[in-house]
Amino acid sequence: xxxxxxxxxxxxxxxxxxxxxxxxxxxxxxxxxxxxxxxxxxxxxxxxxxxxxxxxxxxxxxxxxxxxxxxxxxxxxxxxxxxxxxxxxxxxxxxxxxxxxxxxxxxxxxxxxxxxxxxxxxxxxxxxxxxxxxxxxxxxxxxxxxxxxxxxxxxxxxxxxxxxxxxxxxxxxxxxxxxxxxxxxxxxxxxxxxxxxxxxxxxxxxxxxxxxxxxxxxxxxxxxxxxxxxxxxxxxxxxxxxxxxxxxxxxxxxxxxxxxxxxxx
Numbered sequence: 001x002x003x004x005x006x007x008x009x010x011x012x013x014x015x016x017x018x019x020x021x022x023x024x025x026x027x028x029x030x031x032x033x034x035x036x037x038x039x040x041x042x043x044x045x046x047x048x049x050x051x052x053x054x055x056x057x058x059x060x061x062x063x064x065x066x067x068x069x070x071x072x073x074x075x076x077x078x079x080x081x082x083x084x085x086x087x088x089x090x091x092x093x094x095x096x097x098x099x100x101x102x103x104x105x106x107x108x109x110x111x112x113x114x115x116x117x118x119x120x121x122x123x124x125x126x127x128x129x130x131x132x133x134x135x136x137x138x139x140x141x142x143x144x145x146x147x148x149x150x151x152x153x154x155x156x157x158x159x160x161x162x163x164x165x166x167x168x169x170x171x172x173x174x175x176x177x178x179x180x181x182x183x184x185x186x187x188x189x190x191x192x193x194x195x196x197x198x199x200x201x202x203x204x205x206x207x208x209x210x211x212x213x214x215x216x217x218x219x220x221x222x223x224x225x226x227x228x229x230x231x232x233x234x235x236x237x238x239x240x241x242x243x244x245x246x247x248x249x250x251x252x253x254x255x256x257x258x259x260x261x262x263x264x265x
Contacts (some may be wrong), residue, residue, distance in 0.1 A: 002261070005036065005169070005170045006170060006171070006172050006173075006174060006254075007034075007035060007037065007038065007165040007166070007168055007172070007173045007174070008024075008036070008037045008047070008174050009043075009162045009165040009173055009174070010037065010038070010042075010043030010046055010047050010161075011039075011040055011155070011175070011176055011177045011179065012040045012042055012153065012155025012159045012160075012179075013041070013155075014225075014226025015224065015225070015226055015227060015231065015235065016042075016178040016219075016222075016228075017041065017042025017043055017046060017178055018235040018239070019176070019219035019221050019235045019236060020046040020176055020178070021059045021236045022237060022238065022240030022243065023242065024046070024056050025056045025060075025243075026239075026244050026247065027243060027247075030244075030247045030250075032250055032251075034105060035105060036105055036106040036107070036108075036170050037106075037165070038108040038121075038161040038162075038164040038165035039108070039161065040109075040110045040155045040160065041137070041154050042135065042178075043154075044109040044110065044130065044131050044134040045134075046059065048100075048103075048130075049095070051127070052098050052103055052104075052127060053103075063232045063236070064232050064233055066229075082141045082142065083142055084142050087135070088128060088132050091127070092128040095131070097126065097128070098127050099124060100127050101125075108161065109122040109127075109131060109134050110122075110154035110158045110161045111133035111136070111152065111154045112152050112156040112157040113149045113150065113151060114152045116149075117157075119154075119158055120149060125147075129144075129146050132144045133146050136153050138156065159177070160175050160177050160213075162175050162212050162213050163212065166212065172214040172215070172253060172254070172257060173212070174213065174214065174215045174216075174250065175213035175217070176218075176219070177210065177216060178219055178221050178235075179222070217242050219235070219242040220238050220241070220242065221234075221235050
């Protein structure tokens with residue numbers, strides 16, 4: 001019997017988003033197909049790497065060896081602390097200058113038009129430009145000007161892009177939320193202030209939208225700061241474990257979809 005098409009909605013969460021790598025590894029090991037991906041912020045980075053053909057073991061190596069000096073270029077604060085030229089060059093290299101529409105699976109990348117207050121979903125054009133738009137955390141990254149818009153982090157308007165994934169004509173959506181949930185974190189620096197302020201807002205927006213997912217995976221990373229890029233391995237392992245615990249549920253959801261198709265047929 002035909003398998004349903006399965007879309008993966010990968011959410012925002014800064015460094016906690018490395019958990020997406022572990023989730024994908026667990027899904028691949030279980031033989032669950034990934035037919036489409038939508039990503040916001042860090043979810044867009046991992047989703048684009050996957051769509052460009054990068055194997056998860058290379059993602060893991062890259063993530064664990066990447067130093068801030070490789071992608072951070074501080075500037076005198078005006079509309080952001082980080083200029084973003086270094087990360088733009090790095091993304092261009094790692095995605096092999098590939099266009100979104102040329103990826104191995106359909107890909108949607110979500111950003112926010114900060115002037116119009118609109119969600120922007122990229123489904124074509126250079127991957128690196130769409131990712132750079134989607135990761136532009138307000139107050140930290142200088143907004144990215146692209147396609148006549150001033151763009152910031154996709155998580156501002158759509159932390160876990162379930163609807164963008166659903167719009168890709170998939171049958172089932174697996175959502176991965178690496179947000180804070182009900183955990184509390186100490187505010188240790190100005191970056192924590194920015195990250196956590198945005199996440200509080202995002203959490204309220206997400207409450208109703210998450211109901212549209214068929215399966216929700218929530219890695220246990222709520223105790224890790226969004227800016228803690230030194231806890232990469234812990235995040236990846238948490239993503240792997242969280243996905244493994246719902247594998248049976250995913251197969252059950254697939255079976256229920258098949259039965260529904262039989263009834264309709």
